[in-house]
Amino acid sequence: MANPFEALREQAKAVWAAVETPQRPQIFVGYGIHGQAAGAPDVLDALKKSLAAEAIAAEVHITGGLGLDFAEVIVSIALPGKPRVYFSDVTPEKARRLVEEYVAAGRAPLDVTVLGATGTLDGSGYADLFSRPEFKHQRRIVTANCGVTDPTNIWHYIAHGGYEALRKALFEMQPAQVIEQVQKSNLRGRGGAAFPAGMKWKFLHDATVSPKYHLCNSEEGDSGAFNDKHLLESDPHRVIEGVILGGYATRASGGKGFIFIRVGWDLPINRAQKALDEAYAHGLLGKNILGTDFSFDVELSLTGESYVSGEETALMESVEGKRAMPRYKPPFPAASGLWGKPSNINNVKTYSYVPSIVAQGGDWFAGIGTQRSKGTALVCLSGSIAKPGLYEVPFGVTLRQVIEETGGGVPNGRPLKFLQTGGPLGGFLPASSLDMPLDFDGMVAAGAMFGSGGIIVGDDAVSVPKITAILAEFNAEESCGKCFPCRVGTRQVADVLERMTHGHGSRAELDAVMVIGDTMKSSLCAHGHLADNPIKSGYRYFKSEFDALLPSGAPASAASMRPR
Numbered sequence: 001m002a003n004p005f006e007a008l009r010e011q012a013k014a015v016w017a018a019v020e021t022p023q024r025p026q027i028f029v030g031y032g033i034h035g036q037a038a039g040a041p042d043v044l045d046a047l048k049k050s051l052a053a054e055a056i057a058a059e060v061h062i063t064g065g066l067g068l069d070f071a072e073v074i075v076s077i078a079l080p081g082k083p084r085v086y087f088s089d090v091t092p093e094k095a096r097r098l099v100e101e102y103v104a105a106g107r108a109p110l111d112v113t114v115l116g117a118t119g120t121l122d123g124s125g126y127a128d129l130f131s132r133p134e135f136k137h138q139r140r141i142v143t144a145n146c147g148v149t150d151p152t153n154i155w156h157y158i159a160h161g162g163y164e165a166l167r168k169a170l171f172e173m174q175p176a177q178v179i180e181q182v183q184k185s186n187l188r189g190r191g192g193a194a195f196p197a198g199m200k201w202k203f204l205h206d207a208t209v210s211p212k213y214h215l216c217n218s219e220e221g222d223s224g225a226f227n228d229k230h231l232l233e234s235d236p237h238r239v240i241e242g243v244i245l246g247g248y249a250t251r252a253s254g255g256k257g258f259i260f261i262r263v264g265w266d267l268p269i270n271r272a273q274k275a276l277d278e279a280y281a282h283g284l285l286g287k288n289i290l291g292t293d294f295s296f297d298v299e300l301s302l303t304g305e306s307y308v309s310g311e312e313t314a315l316m317e318s319v320e321g322k323r324a325m326p327r328y329k330p331p332f333p334a335a336s337g338l339w340g341k342p343s344n345i346n347n348v349k350t351y352s353y354v355p356s357i358v359a360q361g362g363d364w365f366a367g368i369g370t371q372r373s374k375g376t377a378l379v380c381l382s383g384s385i386a387k388p389g390l391y392e393v394p395f396g397v398t399l400r401q402v403i404e405e406t407g408g409g410v411p412n413g414r415p416l417k418f419l420q421t422g423g424p425l426g427g428f429l430p431a432s433s434l435d436m437p438l439d440f441d442g443m444v445a446a447g448a449m450f451g452s453g454g455i456i457v458g459d460d461a462v463s464v465p466k467i468t469a470i471l472a473e474f475n476a477e478e479s480c481g482k483c484f485p486c487r488v489g490t491r492q493v494a495d496v497l498e499r500m501t502h503g504h505g506s507r508a509e510l511d512a513v514m515v516i517g518d519t520m521k522s523s524l525c526a527h528g529h530l531a532d533n534p535i536k537s538g539y540r541y542f543k544s545e546f547d548a549l550l551p552s553g554a555p556a557s558a559a560s561m562r563p564r
Contacts, residue, residue: 004291005167008158008282016159018059020119022080025058025103027051030074030147032065032233033226033267034389038072039091046092047075050099058103064234064271066147068134069389071115074147077102083119086129087112118148133408134387137401139368139376142352143392146234151271154278157237163284165358166241169248170292173358178249179205182354184362186374191217191310191347192422192451193526194373194440197354200344203334204250207342212252215319215338215345216243216259218268219303219310222423223474224454227378228348230390232261232268235352236275240298242351244285245358247296250344257298258338259348260315262305273300307424307478311525312345314480325482326525347452349378369395373440377453379406383420384459386411393438400434403457414459418542422451424471424478425530427537428464447537449530464542465549469497471534479527486528489520493535500549507550514539 019026029035029044044060051058066074071088075098078084087098090112097109108114116129129135140146149156157163169178183198204212216239220228231239243257261269276298279285287295301319308314309324316338318324337343353375357365366374373395379402382388386408393402399419403409410416416431427448429436436442443450458467476494481487493516496509517532539546 003167003171004283005163012155012158015155022078024080025056026061026078027058028061028063028076030065030072031062033229034065034069035072035074040073042092043073043075043090043095046095047099050096054099054104056099056103061150062152063148064146064151065230065390067143067390068387070387074115079103079106083117085117085126086115088115089113134391134406137393137397137406138391139394140392141356141376142231142238142349142378145238146230151234151236152274154237154275154282157235161359162237163241165355166244166284167290169245169358170290170294175205175249175251178245178358181357181362182249185357185365187350187353187357187365188373188440189347190349190452197346197350200334200346201246201250204342204344207334209342211255211341212250213255213338213341213343214243214246214252214257215315215343216257216348216351217310217312217315217345218259218261218348219315220452221307221310222452222454224382224456225380225423225452227380227390227453229265229268231348231352233271236272237279238352238355239348240275240279242354243298244296245354246344246351248294253294253296255296257296258301258319259298260301260303260319263302264305269300269302308480308525308527311527314525315345316343325480328524370437370439377438377450380454381407381457383457384410384414384462385457395439396437398434399436399438402438403434410457410459414461416457417460417462418458418464420456420458420467421454422449423454424474425526425533426451427533428541430541447540464538464545465497466501468534468538469501472497475527475531483524483528485520486523486531489516489528490531492516493532497535503549505549510546510550
């Protein structure tokens with residue numbers, strides 16, 4: 001069978017060649033959420049006006065985020081015969097001067113910070129961008145295109161290997177062979193549960209009922225996590241390709257994929273919809289994809305602000321137009337999911353790894369990381385950290401390498417006190433845990449969890465009980481209310497912690513909170529199961545801070561800390 005992808009590949013090469021080896025200046029503006037928050041719209045406007053004023057014919061592109069959020073707004077410029085140079089902290093005034101001094105005359109303004117250069121051309125005088133300390137421990141797989149290509153241009157994605165995995169699967173592999181590679185990779189779900197993705201796909205592959213559905217979960221409500229949004233706004237075609245591959249691997253021809261995004265995330269929504277439109281326009285979605293007998297559709301499904309809708313069965317309820325509340329299991333989604341049909345739910349990041357796994361093989365991916373946590377982790381650093389941002393590092397690097405070497409450590413010379421990981425259902429780790437390897441199971445054993453990748457750094461000025469009270473209030477507010485232990489228990493925990501932080505707590509109430517946490521384990525979903533993580537891990541490592549809030553200053557009874 002003739003492969004129509006060849007024509008797409010050749011056109012993409014031509015489009016990217018004009019960018020990589022330009023005949024006229026190519027200017028890129030980091031236009032992700034964090035870039036926009038730092039002023040990217042005004043910078044983009046200033047660049048365009050300055051180019052017009054100088055009568056310079058240049059191509060202006062947008063990119064997603066490079067991950068160095070502390071350096072936004074990031075502008076990169078490739079002049080004819082010169083490498084692409086990245087500039088940080090660009091303001092509208094600096095943008096004007098970049099045009100007048102660098103684009104027009106080839107001299108970078110002295111007060112504009114140069115992050116580094118990329119490309120094969122020598123003699124630029126600038127260090128390699130990826131030799132910076134922020135990239136020392138990184139291994140960019142799913143973020144390889146982020147901050148480099150235009151997420152609204154399908155040719156940029158294809159030119160960087162995009163949809164090659166789909167071509168390989170459709171023309172060289174059977175569905176079971178795709179699943180075999182995902183199983184070999186030991187890819188575990190990146191939404192927090194860390195369940196083996198290949199196993200879930202095998203369940204759906206073996207289901208005999210049609211149609212079958214794939215749901216890509218981007219209900220990213222965790223405090224401190226923004227990697228799902230980052231991928232959708234910076235490289236949406238990678239996510240879409242992963243979902244299509246999931247459909248092919250699980251014999252879901254004639255079925256459908258849904259990318260589930262929270263209402264209000266306008267940038268990820270718009271970028272994903274633009275990418276879907278492009279994929280349909282070029283025969284990569286819809287009926288008879290690339291001329292084969294495989295047909296598959298993907299659409300966006302928007303939801304209201306419901307944290308619990310990130311739970312897989314609540315997500316299905318929301319897609320069906322119902323209130324987002326968990327279902328009883330069994331039956332599990334692979335048997336009876338969306339509209340009672342076999343379904344698979346994975347996180348944005350999980351689907352995003354699949355194109356690379358199919359293209360390079362499961363053994364390649366399994367060779368990265370630790371014994372049980374394979375591949376890379378997308379870590380979102382925020383809080384008391386010198387270089388907040390998103391970093392993709394292999395599992396197995398230590399928290400110290402992530403916090404101190406990649407993120408620059410705690411600013412202003414203050415000591416690190418704690419890490420709060422895994423979102424509002426996660427836990428606390430003390431500074432003494434910095435030599436712990438980044439690993440799903442190791443972090444759970446320590447009383448925390450990696451979750452979806454958010455790590456909030458706290459210095460010695462931050463009160464652990466107060467942070468715990470904030471997380472408890474969030475968990476109470478976001479309980480869907482379906483089951484009694486969670487609905488009542490999260491509110492009781494939040495109320496007790498609120499009283500404690502205002503000097504009105506008691507030992508009896510702190511004892512009761514620990515017991516309530518155990519009772520919530522009987523809840524229907526993980527929201528109730530894990531809602532006591534912040535208080536129990538906080539008390540485990542920062543006991544004296546909680547005890548100091550009790551009227552007598554005496555510790556809570558040992559009975560309250562019985563094994564979970």
